[in-house]
Amino acid sequence: MTTVRRSAAALAVSAVLGVAIASAAAPSAAADTTPSPSAVLPAGLFGSGDPTYDGVWRQSLALLAQDTAGEKPAGQAVQWLTGQQCDNGGFTSYRADTKSPCAAKVPLDSNATAAAVQALAATGGHDKAVEKSVTWLKSVQNPDGGWGYNPGGASDANSTSIVIGALAAAGEKPGEVTAKGGKSPYDALLTFARPCGGKDGGAFVYQPGQPGLVADSTAAAVVGAHGEGLVVKAPGTSDTAVPACGPAKTIEGAAGNGAAHLVTALAKTGHLEAPPMPGSDDPAAKPDFGTTADAVVALAAQGLGEQTKKPLAWLEKESARWAKESGPAAYAQLIFAAHAGGADPRDFGGRNLVTSLNALGPEPEKKAEKSSGSDDSDSGKWWFYGALFAACVGVGVLFSGRRKSQR
Known part of the structure; x- marks a missing residue:
């Protein structure tokens, strides 16, 4: 999913559409601002920015990226994440005071919870915590089979997709996790799929009534449609042909349409763009590094290994400054993209993404080697x-x- 976190997509949607989102969504990774001098960041946390909106999210991505790269995350970093869990199994965006129970008025966060599940499942040894979180996620599933950012909120493609990834990471079969009326997460995803033709033909929108940043929700939904999470299996040497857009009667067909939409969007420059935020002095669209990395992961999930090469090459060449400014989640997302596209995260355009990520948090545990x-x-x-x-x-x-x- 995206570097800036799936809930950040909701913030972007609200800004672009001028609508209010019920919950406080996370800022973009680029807005990972340094806290005031009086603020003391908790030990074990990745990044130096204010964790209020993305603490659990960026921590989860960092730990999962380290595991993906063959590193063993520091126990202190994992402990910080488990300490953020509420008694009912859900996670908020960030708990400054973990000694007190989660306040009833503080909304729990499906995106942060789903990311934490994937990280804890990967690092191992936290079965009870994972089980509690999965139980909570199931308890807040909407009647349409999907999830919103906060419990009770309308389902959206991004939140539904990352929860699918959490369910799969926990050993569940997402298609069999149904709401009381029998709807599954895949039923919900199909409601976000656009028909072929037109500007957004074949894409997945954020919500039916709020298209939002379509490339972002499409990349998320394609991954979710394949039952994958933040880390997907690389397509390997065999490559699947780009599917032609057709009627999205099944989730497989809708995923193919979404992947084809991304291929078309990437064809000219190899990267995706984000529209300017309302009120911006610069009306020009800007390169969207996070969603481009998402697209690489989505295309790999679809089996389009050949189609990942161009955007991956662009990221290798252009993403250094963005990642440095954006923080641990950005490095994590690039590691996910490198893994999906078969690139080396330790030599990504001449940069070592793993070393850069490790430098932003507790040093990974050393894996003792035999000394001959x-x-x-x-x-x-x-x-x-x-x-x-x-x-x-x-x-x-x-x-x-x-x-x-x-x-």
């Missing part, structure tokens, strides 16, 4: 003493040993 010099020395000692013993007592038993390296 130490092991050989130990073996030599045991051989010597065994041979000496055999020579002294006439017993032909030689002792040799090799200590196993510890993790």
